[in-house]
Amino acid sequence: MNTINVLFITDKFIKYDLMYEKLEKALDKLNYKIIPDVIATSWPDLPFEYCNSISEYINVDAELLEKIAGKEIILTHVGGIKRTHIEKADKLKIIGCIRSLPVNVDLKAIREKNIKIIYAPGRSTEAVAEFTLGLIISIRRKIFNAHLKLKKGIWDNSFFHYDSAAPPFKDTVIGIIGFGYIGKKVCKLLKPFNCKILVFDPFVDNRVIINNGATPVNDLKELLSLSDIITIHARPPDLCTKIIGEQEIDLMKSSAYLINTSRGYLVDYEALYKALKKGKISGAAIDTYDVEPINIKNPLLSLENVIITPHIAGATKNTAEAGLEKVCEGIGQVLTIENTGNLCGKI
Numbered sequence: 001m002n003t004i005n006v007l008f009i010t011d012k013f014i015k016y017d018l019m020y021e022k023l024e025k026a027l028d029k030l031n032y033k034i035i036p037d038v039i040a041t042s043w044p045d046l047p048f049e050y051c052n053s054i055s056e057y058i059n060v061d062a063e064l065l066e067k068i069a070g071k072e073i074i075l076t077h078v079g080g081i082k083r084t085h086i087e088k089a090d091k092l093k094i095i096g097c098i099r100s101l102p103v104n105v106d107l108k109a110i111r112e113k114n115i116k117i118i119y120a121p122g123r124s125t126e127a128v129a130e131f132t133l134g135l136i137i138s139i140r141r142k143i144f145n146a147h148l149k150l151k152k153g154i155w156d157n158s159f160f161h162y163d164s165a166a167p168p169f170k171d172t173v174i175g176i177i178g179f180g181y182i183g184k185k186v187c188k189l190l191k192p193f194n195c196k197i198l199v200f201d202p203f204v205d206n207r208v209i210i211n212n213g214a215t216p217v218n219d220l221k222e223l224l225s226l227s228d229i230i231t232i233h234a235r236p237p238d239l240c241t242k243i244i245g246e247q248e249i250d251l252m253k254s255s256a257y258l259i260n261t262s263r264g265y266l267v268d269y270e271a272l273y274k275a276l277k278k279g280k281i282s283g284a285a286i287d288t289y290d291v292e293p294i295n296i297k298n299p300l301l302s303l304e305n306v307i308i309t310p311h312i313a314g315a316t317k318n319t320a321e322a323g324l325e326k327v328c329e330g331i332g333q334v335l336t337i338e339n340t341g342n343l344c345g346k347i
Helices: 016-028 061-067 107-112 125-140 143-151 181-193 206-211 220-226 246-251 269-278 317-340
Strands: 002-010 032-040 073-076 094-097 116-118 173-177 196-200 229-232 257-260 283-286 306-308
Touching: 002 016, 002 061, 016 032, 016 073, 016 317, 032 061, 073 317, 094 317, 116 317, 125 143, 125 181, 125 229, 125 257, 125 283, 125 306, 125 317, 173 181, 173 220, 181 196, 196 220, 220 246, 246 269, 269 283
Parallel strands: 002 032, 002 073, 073 094, 094 116, 173 196, 173 229, 229 257, 257 283, 283 306
Antiparallel strands: none
């Protein structure tokens, strides 16, 4: 049996036992015995850091510099892997990053040393889509508002007044911005409600949108002006691109709701607060922010027409397990190619 030196960079969501179990299962059929080493982080109890080469990472600089020599595989979730680490990696063959995109790994540095990277596109698709649907139903039917009032001892009969009651979903237009894994899944989950679904995504062929039972819209302004509920599932390549600002909010119906379970930097939250405060739109449901954790003095927290959650849309056991399985399977396939030159299945 061959041995292989593996460094596990763990956290409180993807824990060591789960990492080891999934990798052992993937490598067992290849007759590898894992020699493990561990760096344990406290994420998500620690906030992400950002630098020029990587983003959304937890700093493990000192421990990783100490431990990386001799390691053949690194399995990480949010631990940051920088050029300074790669330069000390004398035997590293593969990095497994249990993320939809390996934003916490310096890709340029690993390519220069021909180190393979395996990651997990779509790992949180089901979780985020389900969470989005929950927010859409909750904010449209005012479930959260009713909850807050009753917790304060207020039995508010006005929720049953005709003028304040929500229209049925079959009369609702839902606009989806971004039609990748999650946008498609949200569309599928919404289909049984018989609502009309509009999609704006300039990178997706209109035929794909139509085949998924939605109507393509070639102009974001059109989607914003026609939709009763707008949900964002885009991921532009930089941290500066805001797709919803004051001008975009001005195009929305006064009865409209905005949902963001994508990236916080996509929305100008100062402009959104002002619009919500003035009643320019009816409400918003937000799970991500441009700065996390959100400042407890952020004025959005004072509004009753906002549902606000701490970036938990992807937090299901399936996200952890599915991502790990995909990455560990990919690691096994890379080792198979290396050892035999043959590939069974896809990475």
